[in-house]
Amino acid sequence: MPVTLFQKKQNLANIGAELAQVNDDIAQKAGNPAIEDSVLNELSQKADGLENRFNMLKRQIDREEQDSAKKAKQAEPSDDPKQKVTDAYASLIRTTMANQAVGTDVLQALGDDKTTTGGQNILPVTVSNNLISEPMEDNPLRQDEIVSGITNLILPRIAYSIDDDDFVADQEVAKELKLKGDTVTFNRFKSKLKVAISETILNGTNTALVQYVNDALASAAAAKEKKVQFATAPKAGEEHMSFYSDEVGIKKITESTMFDAITQAAGDINDAFQTNVKVYMRRPDYLRMIKELSNGAATLFGKAPEEIIGYPVRFTERSVTPVVGNFKYAQLNYEIASTLYEQWKDYDNGVNYFSLTAWFDHQILLASAFRLAVVGESPKE
Known part of the structure; x- marks a missing residue:
């Protein structure tokens, strides 16, 4: 004994x-x-x-x-509201990993008001809000796009209008509105995010467990988002999410050099969208462009992109062709009320996962606010 x-x-x-x-x-x-x-x-x-x-x-x-x-x-129960949420979230994770029902007291502490059904199929609102609203450096688009969590979201393609204004009369905008309609409807596309949890982490402190799971979920969500937003060959039904999809119809500006393609693409965007125009491109492409511009000298490498091309640059490895535009005209929406959580095990590798199933959609509200900077043979005048 x-x-x-x-x-x-x-x-x-x-x-x-x-x-x-x-x-x-x-x-x-x-x-x-x-x-x-x-x-x-x-x-x-x-x-x-x-x-x-x-x-x-x-x-x-x-x-x-x-x-x-x-x-x-x-x-010991804490009087700190944030710590109470952390403790409840840790309890939710441990209970889920043990394939047990989550107690209503835990769900209530996390903000789930559907206690009449037990809330087993709903990730509490507090947890979902943390997942979609906290800034994620791994997906730079979250710095510039609108990120929301609204069920059955429908938005006007253009958020404002002015009497006697010729903005909507702009040829490209007018054609797009006629082709796509005045409103954008966000749909539901499933994404399963899995976090591998070891016994050491599961039995550790509440704060460490919650931090680990949140960081892993954030990284997984960011990877999934970038994958669909910059997909060169989107899955069937997800074509509308990608800046590169022909279905979206973003105009391509082709020039013989990267610098010319980017600057001409930015200049081709209507004045109404010029505020907050940014460039998304790969870091190697940017450095190669700077090397060509500086002709081997190091004078340009220490300068900010705004000083060289006139616009801020965001780097992501998935932007194989630079995307130039006002990214406020693109939006990422999660359906909070539909999020599911469950325990999942990879029996081949013996790894246990905390699995989160989320539904989201990415919509490019107005393709006219963007251009693709393509390097190639310039079109003949």
């Missing part, structure tokens, strides 16, 4: 008492010349052995008490 903490403390007290007695014997007999050295050596060895045992047992007790205190602190 395992030795309890109480029993360990009793043993420690007994060893301590015996050690004290041996040390007293040594003190008394060491001052008596009639006592043989061998007797004192035996007592000294006995004292050393008892002291080693005392120290080993004391370390075990200290470690066990520290672990107990840590667990008690984790279990």
Whole structure:
């Protein structure tokens, strides 16, 4: 049977008492010349052995008490609203990984108001909001696009109009509105995001567990988003999500050099979209362009892109052809109320996953606000 903490403390007290007695014997007999050295050596060895045992047992007790205190602190309810959400989220993850039903108290703490159904099929609103609203550096488009979480979202293709204004009369905008209609309807496209969780992480602190899962989900979501937003060969039904899709119909500007293609593409965009125009391109393409412009000198490498091409540049490895435009006219929308969470196991590799199934859509509201900068043989005048 395992030795309890109480029993360990009793043993420690007994060893301590015996050690004290041996040390007293040594003190008394060491001052008596009639006592043989061998007797004192035996007592000294006995004292050393008892002291080693005392120290080993004391370390075990200290470690066990520290672990107990840590667990008690984790279990202790917090008055901090953020910590309450963290604790509830950690409980949701652990319960899901154990294939158990999530308690209504946990769902309520996370903001799920559908307690009449138990909420088993709904990721709490608080968790979903954290997933879609926190800035993710891995997907730079989130810095420039609109990111929302609205169910059955329908938007006007142009958000404003002015009397006697000729903006909508612009040929390209007018053609697009006639072809695509005045409104944009966001649909539901499923994406499964899986986070591998080890026993060490699962049994760690609530804060560490939640941070790990959130970071992994954010990275997975960003990777999925970029994959569809810059897909050169989109999946059937997802063509409208990609800047490169012929279905979207973004105008291509072809020039013989990267610099000319980008600057001409930016200049070709209507004045109404010029505010907040940015360039999305690959870093190697940008550096190659700078090298060509500087003709081998290093003078341009330390300058900001705005000083060279006149517009800010965002780098992503998926923008194989530079995309130039006002990215406020593209939007990413998640359906929060439809998000599912579950436990999933890869039996071949023996890895357990916290799986999140989310539905989202990416819409390019107005293709006229964008251009593709293509390097090739310039069209003849």
